[in-house]
Amino acid sequence: MLVELKNITKIYPGGHRALNNVSIGFDAGEVVGLLGVNGSGKTTCSTILAGLHPPTSGNLFFQGKPVTSDIAGYRKHVGYCPQQPTLNDLLNVYDNLYFGGLYFGLNEKETKSATDRVIQIFELEQHLQKYPPMLSGGLRQRVMLGRVLIHDPQFIILDEPTVGLDPTIRKKLWSIILDLKKMGKSILLTTHYLEEADVLCDRICILDDGHILKIATKKELKGEHHQKDLEDIFIKLTTEPEEE
Amino acid sequence: MIKIFWALMRTDLKLLLTQLKDKAIDALLWGGMTLIVMAHVMPALGLKNFGLFQAATIFIGVVGFEIYHQLFLLVMNIEHRQHLFYLFTLPVPIWVVFLQKIVFYTVNGLILSLLMIPLSKIILWNQMDLTTIAWGYLLIIFVVTCFFFSCFLLLLVSHAQKTDQVEHLFMRLMFPLWFLGGFQFSWKTVYDLNHYVGYVGLISPYTYAHEAARVSVLGQNGFLPFWICNTVLLVGSVVFGTIGYWGIKRKLDLA
Numbered sequence A: 001m002l003v004e005l006k007n008i009t010k011i012y013p014g015g016h017r018a019l020n021n022v023s024i025g026f027d028a029g030e031v032v033g034l035l036g037v038n039g040s041g042k043t044t045c046s047t048i049l050a051g052l053h054p055p056t057s058g059n060l061f062f063q064g065k066p067v068t069s070d071i072a073g074y075r076k077h078v079g080y081c082p083q084q085p086t087l088n089d090l091l092n093v094y095d096n097l098y099f100g101g102l103y104f105g106l107n108e109k110e111t112k113s114a115t116d117r118v119i120q121i122f123e124l125e126q127h128l129q130k131y132p133p134m135l136s137g138g139l140r141q142r143v144m145l146g147r148v149l150i151h152d153p154q155f156i157i158l159d160e161p162t163v164g165l166d167p168t169i170r171k172k173l174w175s176i177i178l179d180l181k182k183m184g185k186s187i188l189l190t191t192h193y194l195e196e197a198d199v200l201c202d203r204i205c206i207l208d209d210g211h212i213l214k215i216a217t218k219k220e221l222k223g224e225h226h227q228k229d230l231e232d233i234f235i236k237l238t239t240e241p242e243e244e
Numbered sequence B: 001m002i003k004i005f006w007a008l009m010r011t012d013l014k015l016l017l018t019q020l021k022d023k024a025i026d027a028l029l030w031g032g033m034t035l036i037v038m039a040h041v042m043p044a045l046g047l048k049n050f051g052l053f054q055a056a057t058i059f060i061g062v063v064g065f066e067i068y069h070q071l072f073l074l075v076m077n078i079e080h081r082q083h084l085f086y087l088f089t090l091p092v093p094i095w096v097v098f099l100q101k102i103v104f105y106t107v108n109g110l111i112l113s114l115l116m117i118p119l120s121k122i123i124l125w126n127q128m129d130l131t132t133i134a135w136g137y138l139l140i141i142f143v144v145t146c147f148f149f150s151c152f153l154l155l156l157v158s159h160a161q162k163t164d165q166v167e168h169l170f171m172r173l174m175f176p177l178w179f180l181g182g183f184q185f186s187w188k189t190v191y192d193l194n195h196y197v198g199y200v201g202l203i204s205p206y207t208y209a210h211e212a213a214r215v216s217v218l219g220q221n222g223f224l225p226f227w228i229c230n231t232v233l234l235v236g237s238v239v240f241g242t243i244g245y246w247g248i249k250r251k252l253d254l255a
Helices: A042-049 A068-075 A093-103 A109-123 A137-149 A165-181 A194-200 A220-223 A230-243 B001-047 B051-079 B083-087 B094-127 B134-159 B162-181 B185-193 B195-201 B204-217 B226-252
Strands: A005-009 A016-027 A030-033 A057-062 A078-081 A156-157 A184-190 A203-209 A211-217
Touching: A005 A042, A005 B185, A005 B195, A016 A042, A016 A057, A016 A184, A016 A211, A016 B001, A030 A042, A030 A156, A030 A194, A030 B226, A042 A078, A042 A156, A042 A184, A068 A109, A078 A137, A093 A109, A093 A137, A093 B001, A109 B226, A137 B226, A165 A184, A165 A194, A184 A194, A184 B051, A194 A230, A203 A220, A211 A220, A211 A230, A220 A230, B001 B051, B051 B083, B051 B134, B051 B162, B051 B204, B083 B134, B094 B134, B134 B162, B134 B204, B134 B226, B185 B195, B185 B204
Parallel strands: A030 A184, A030 A203, A078 A156, A156 A184
Antiparallel strands: A005 A016, A005 A057, A203 A211
16 A cells, blocks of 8 residues: 555544544555545545644655654655645746756755646746636646646645536546556546546545545445446435435 | 745745835935934934934844735735745645745845945934944844844735734734834843833844844943844744744645
């Protein structure tokens, strides 16, 4: 396993239990889809995996070693794209990407070449001098994704990355995710679009109220529930407890 | 770690350069107006000329306004989970991000403070003899004050939950500390008037910054000892900076 969450529980100050004994592993070259309704714990899970927030209990492992002793070293291998824009509004697109490289310890030469690479991947050539507040939601998201990839992380966390993207860019992002997978990157994708999860993910993890309801490959899920559509399985799984 | 620290500094310094003209205009306007009134208008009312007395502390006011600006930006950043949260995902311990901010705010405050020296000379002219100023002392208290307020800023950020509270925090805490901390009078003046009020004045960090700055410009006589003021500010920097850092870390639940 490249990254592994073991028995993670997260209780926020105030007592809200966002995650309850969650365990997930991520292999190299694997895309895991994290699905769940709003408030199910997807973002909490992402932020713990990103090394942003600590779990209340449980452990996070990277290449078999607990990351608690060297969280900063672990972050070097992680690229985290949160839902909300975290670009520096006072820097233009180019500088946001460029400094993103320097922040992860790349030297000037590596940073310049990495910046040029992501500019090309995300077709940002026409927008380099623009500032984030001038960008459309989709364009801003492309810059965010570019910045995530700039230091060539091994583990990539994408928290609802395609929200607000037009279909063309969304499909482009899908092909980038599949390319990254081929390159051996491990990816966590949280999404509300089940069609997206169906296309991109090798395994699906369904979270509900901080618990893992199911974690399995798409084939296993579809076979077990005798359904072809992931959406039907998701609805069935997330509504079953209420029916009982 | 040093590489990343420097990259963070480079970003902030680059942005400072683009904003410096506006910041300088604001600081010079406020500082200039205050000095003109104190040095040239008040004496016309028959009051003693406080020009040089005021010039010694005008830079602290400038640093205070800059702190207010930075406090607002940081709280807004936290409230809307903006760029600062990205910095918390960098491959450095969280304290490095805050240390870099403290160093940057110190440099930022220092640049604006230094602008007050030529401004004071131009406005006060013959009232300000540059040869009598203890420049070494002045530089020390400039740096120590800017460092102190940068650390104090962390404490304020740890207490301000939302941007609309920043103004209240400034008006209810910072303004009384600043104004009653001897912006326009020496600590001894108040102490001679009422010992208890004098002791209360010792609570304000501004008192030490103002007193030490006046020692640099006007000499030690009549003011709190220079080195004690610096020591208090440095100890305060460590204490407030540490409490502020842990407060923010706890508030934001950072790893």
